Amino acid sequence: MKTLNVFALAFLGILSLSILSSCGGGKTSDQKGDTTQVSKAAPGAPSAEVMALGKGIYDAKCKACHQPTGLGLKPAFPPLAASDYLLADKKRAVAQALNGSQHEITVNGAVYNALMPQQVGTVDSAVAVINYVLNSFGNTGGTITADDVKDVVIDKRK
Numbered sequence: 070m071k072t073l074n075v076f077a078l079a080f081l082g083i084l085s086l087s088i089l090s091s092c093g094g095g096k097t098s099d100q101k102g103d104t105t106q107v108s109k110a111a112p113g114a115p116s117a118e119v120m121a122l123g124k125g126i127y128d129a130k131c132k133a134c135h136q137p138t139g140l141g142l143k144p145a146f147p148p149l150a151a152s153d154y155l156l157a158d159k160k161r162a163v164a165q166a167l168n169g170s171q172h173e174i175t176v177n178g179a180v181y182n183a184l185m186p187q188q189v190g191t192v193d194s195a196v197a198v199i200n201y202v203l204n205s206f207g208n209t210g211g212t213i214t215a216d217d218v219k220d221v222v223i224d225k226r227k
C-alpha cells in the first residue's frame with residue numbers, strides 16, 4: 070500500500086515536472102554545456118527533481134564510503150565513478166542500495182569484498198540515488214525507473 074502511494078507520488082512528480090519543463094521554453098538549451106546529461110537510452114537523463122533527490126540521499130548516506138568524488142577508497146570501498154560494475158547493471162545497483170551487498174565483486178579490475186549495509190528503505194529512494202550516481206562523477210549511465218525494478222524484492226530482515 071505504502072509502496073503504491075510512493076509510486077503514485079513519484080509519477081505525479083515526474084508528470085508535473087514534464088509539464089513545467091515543456092512550458093519552460095529556452096531552459097533546455099541553456100543547459101547544453103552540462104556534461105552530466107545522458108546521450109543514450111530512453112527517455113534521456115533523469116529529471117532535475119530526481120537528480121536533486123538522489124544527491125540529497127548520496128550526500129547523507131553514500132558519500133562517507135564512496136567519497137564526495139565517487140572514487141571510493143581502496144581497498145575497502147569501490148568507486149562509483151566510471152565503475153564498470155555499476156554501469157553494467159543498473160537494476161543490480163538499485164537492489165544493492167535497497168538491500169546492501171556483501172560478496173566478492175570486481176570493479177574496474179580490482180577485487181572488493183566488504184559489507185555495504187542496507188542504505189535506503191524505499192524503491193523510489195533507491196532509484197533516485199542510483200539515477201544520481203549514474204549521471205554524476207563523469208558517468209553517463211542513462212536512467213532507471215521504479216518500473217524497471219518492480220521485481221526487486223526489499224529484504225525486510227535488515
Ligand code: HEC
Nearest residue numbers: 131134147148152155162170171172181182183184185188
Ligand atoms: C558503509 C560504507 C558504504 C556506504 C554507506 C555505501 N556503500 Fe556502496 N559499497 C560499499 C562496499 C563495501 C561495497 C562492496 C560490497 C561488496 O563487496 O559486496 C559497495 C558497493 C557498491 C556498489 C557496487 C560496486 C560499484 O562500485 O559499482 C554500488 C553501486 C554502491 N555500493 C552504491 C552505493 C550507494 C548508492 C550508496 C548510498 C545509498 C552506498 N553505496 C553506500 C560500501 C558502502
